[in-house]
Amino acid sequence: MIDPELLEKLVAFQKYGTLSATADHLLVTQPTVTRSMKKLEEQLGVALFDRSISNRIKLNDTGVLAATEAQKLLQAHQDFEKRIQNFAHQQSELQIGGVMPGPSIFATTLQPEITVKFTVDFQPLAPEAVVDELLAYKKHLIFVNDELNNSEIESMYLGVERLGVALDNFNPLAQHASVSFKELAGLSFLVGQNIGPWRSLIEDCIPNANFLYQEKFTAVNELSKYSNFPFFFSNLSKLSKPTATRFSPSRTKVMIEDPNNAMEVYGAYRKQDRHLVQPLLKNLAQKWPQ
Structure with missing residues (x-):
């Protein structure tokens, strides 16, 4: 097997x-790069470089193909490592995320009542990233x-x-x-920056409003104490202690x-994890606030 x-x-x-630029990038000497390229050619049994120009080498057509395929192999190797590490990490407790923060916040408020152990990543995901995650x-x-439903x-x-x-x-x-x-x-609102699809909805539905987006929800909490700017909450987030502290x-x-003020929420998961995830989802659905 060829050394990665x-x-x-x-x-x-x-x-x-x-060779010199490659050596500088890899923090090795130029002779080290030269020896490595010769060794790779020997292992493959083909020439990868055009050495017809004095004191300079460049990839030939075979070398270009080899480099392109090598990039794919290295990426596949990285993906393999990451998938195995992620899988091993998941064996201890459920890893939860969302495209909007409300359901995750609601889940954490119920955590003391639920026997299933889980960790929540509150950074909202882009919808197009859900399947890959x-x-x-x-x-x-x-x-x-x-x-969301497909074969997996x-x-x-x-x-x-x-x-x-x-x-x-x-x-x-x-x-x-x-x-x-x-x-x-026409009102100005304090809003957390990462609220997923709610962001475009409020911007589209509230005419001439100003949205004072804050990167961290802790900033919204603090500013709400010392200003009279209105802020949003939801039937899910209002149950959390951080949100409750804003209600002075x-x-x-x-x-x-409002007809537009209703966002359906689903829990998406791998079919192979149905036995792990559905007990938590059924618990959430039973206690879902109106």
């Missing part, structure tokens, strides 16, 4: 073009807002997430039992009654 280090040097040579064994379960993955419906808004008591809308998105027009006596919680 020889392939790494070949790929580096294709990228950097000269599951198949690469990075996550057991990912909360998504669209049903299935999903279970959990419930609906809905937004509410915490308004300053002096805002006339705070006297309402509920408001629509359009009634919130100077604010009124008002639910948003």
Whole structure:
């Protein structure tokens, strides 16, 4: 079997073009690179370089193909290592993520009541990354807002997430039992930056609003204490301690009654993990808040 280090040097040579540049990148000497390239040619039994120009070598057509294939092999080797490491890591507890934060927050509020051990990654995933995250064994379960089913993955419906808004008591809308998105027009809101598909929804549905996005939810918590900017919560996130700390006596919680204010939530998982994930999902579905 060919030493992966020889392939790494070949790929580096294709990228950097000269022995000296390759050696500098790999932090080795130029003679080391030269010996490695000759050894690789010997093992393959073919010439990979055009040495017709004095004091300079370049890849021939065979060498270009070899470098291209070597890159694929190295990437496959990295993917193999990562998949095995991820799989081993998953044996101790469930790894959970989501395209929006609400369901993950809700799951953590129930964690003391649930026998299943799990760890939550609160960094929302891009919807197009969900399948790869599951198949690469990075996550057991990912909360998504669209049903996902294929030959290896299935999903279970959990419930609906809905937004509410915490308004300053002096805002006339705070006297309402509920408001629509359009009634919130022109206001400025404190918002966590990573709220997944909710971000485009509120931007599209609330006319002329300003959204003061904060990278960390802790910043939203702090700013909400010292300002009267309204902020959003949901039927899922309002149960968490960090969100509850934002609700001071100077604010009124008002639910948003609007046709667009309903996001279905599903739990997507690998079919082979059904026996691990479904007990948790059934527990969440039974306790899903309205």
